[in-house]
Amino acid sequence: xxxxxxxxxxxxxxxxxxxxxxxxxxxxxxxxxxxxxxxxxxxxxxxxxxxxxxxxxxxxxxxxxxxxxxxxxxxxxxxxxxxxxxxxxxxxxxxxxxxxxxxxxxxxxxxxxxxxxxxxxxxxxxxxxxxxxxxxxxxxxxxxxxxxxxxxxxxxxxxxxxxxxxxxxxxxxxxxxxxxxxxxxxxxxxxxxxxxxxxxxxxxxxxxxxxxxxxxxxxxxxxxxxxxxxxxxxxxxxxxxxxxxxxxxxxxxxxxxxxxxxxxxxxxxxxxxxxxxxxxxxxxxxxxxxxxxxxxxxxxxxxxxxxxxxxxxxxxxxxxxxxxxxxxxxxxxxx
Ligand code: ADE
Ligand code: ZN
Numbered sequence: 001x002x003x004x005x006x007x008x009x010x011x012x013x014x015x016x017x018x019x020x021x022x023x024x025x026x027x028x029x030x031x032x033x034x035x036x037x038x039x040x041x042x043x044x045x046x047x048x049x050x051x052x053x054x055x056x057x058x059x060x061x062x063x064x065x066x067x068x069x070x071x072x073x074x075x076x077x078x079x080x081x082x083x084x085x086x087x088x089x090x091x092x093x094x095x096x097x098x099x100x101x102x103x104x105x106x107x108x109x110x111x112x113x114x115x116x117x118x119x120x121x122x123x124x125x126x127x128x129x130x131x132x133x134x135x136x137x138x139x140x141x142x143x144x145x146x147x148x149x150x151x152x153x154x155x156x157x158x159x160x161x162x163x164x165x166x167x168x169x170x171x172x173x174x175x176x177x178x179x180x181x182x183x184x185x186x187x188x189x190x191x192x193x194x195x196x197x198x199x200x201x202x203x204x205x206x207x208x209x210x211x212x213x214x215x216x217x218x219x220x221x222x223x224x225x226x227x228x229x230x231x232x233x234x235x236x237x238x239x240x241x242x243x244x245x246x247x248x249x250x251x252x253x254x255x256x257x258x259x260x261x262x263x264x265x266x267x268x269x270x271x272x273x274x275x276x277x278x279x280x281x282x283x284x285x286x287x288x289x290x291x292x293x294x295x296x297x298x299x300x301x302x303x304x305x306x307x308x309x310x311x312x313x314x315x316x317x318x319x320x321x322x323x324x325x326x327x328x329x330x331x332x333x334x335x
Pocket of ligand 1: 200281
């Protein structure tokens with residue numbers, strides 16, 4: 001091995017912290033196909049001939065994603081999914097991961113059904129920590145294009161189950177529908193229950209959407225937020241307030257937010273002092289892993305080991321877990 005590839009290998013092997021993944025979105029296509037076969041559900045049209053998820057662009061992605069979730073029908077399905085996903089993340093060096101999970105896909109928003117699904121996810125989390133050494137936590141997520149009433153149901157599920165595992169509340173879905181402020185009731189309910197807050201913003205809409213997320217919902221982290229890079233005053237505001245961006249560069253490139261890696265603003269944001277973290281979003285959909293994200297970032301921006309270590313430490317600081325857990329994560333990062 002030459003010197004560069006040794007340095008790169010060391011970077012890829014670093015312990016990592018991931019703050020932005022979707023529980024269902026991390027399901028490998030083979031896993032979903034297997035469940036579909038067991039349950040005799042025909043979702044063959046969501047796959048390409050070579051077995052990948054078939055979509056081009058954001059809205060088709062959301063539709064395929066939702067079709068894939070239709071085979072996840074029981075707490076046991078979520079436990080199996082959780083174990084598979086956490087094993088894969090751990091094999092990428094991820095020592096701590098936060099996943100978005102929607103009560104919509106876990107019993108349709110009914111609190112009692114949600115408790116059963118959650119118990120299964122907690123079992124998966126505990127087994128994965130024991131067997132693979134990965135610590136995980138959940139962020140209950142409402143779905144923007146399902147509207148504010150559905151969000152209240154999700155927020156109620158979150159508020160009723162805040163605790164060791166459920167540590168946050170957030171919103172994903174189609175950013176081009178409605179406004180952040182349509183969801184203030186749900187975010188207020190979640191905050192009052194003691195949950196930490198994040199929302200997808202500035203993935204599709206511009207800087208104004210990021211401003212509204214901070215002002216109208218009072219979130220302390222932003223999912224994506226990359227389009228903030230188009231507004232210098234906003235960059236300064238995010239840096240000053242220490243608002244953390246959950247950046248998912250591979251997702252942005254595959255979905256077409258940016259045409260290629262070198263056009264991605266993560267390095268510009270980081271250099272301007274905005275706290276950035278690095279995540280995979282929905283890794284099998286975007287043909288990525290945390291190692292792939294690190295590889296592309298190192299190759300595109302010349303980041304060295306120090307940059308990646310700083311980002312992992314900043315991500316641990318921004319994690320929604322309690323401080324005792326944070327101390328355990330920081331210990332893993334020193335290894
Ligand atoms: N749900 C899963 N992935 C998403 C993304 N990238 N943006 C919005 N909602 C999502
Ligand atoms: Zn996301």
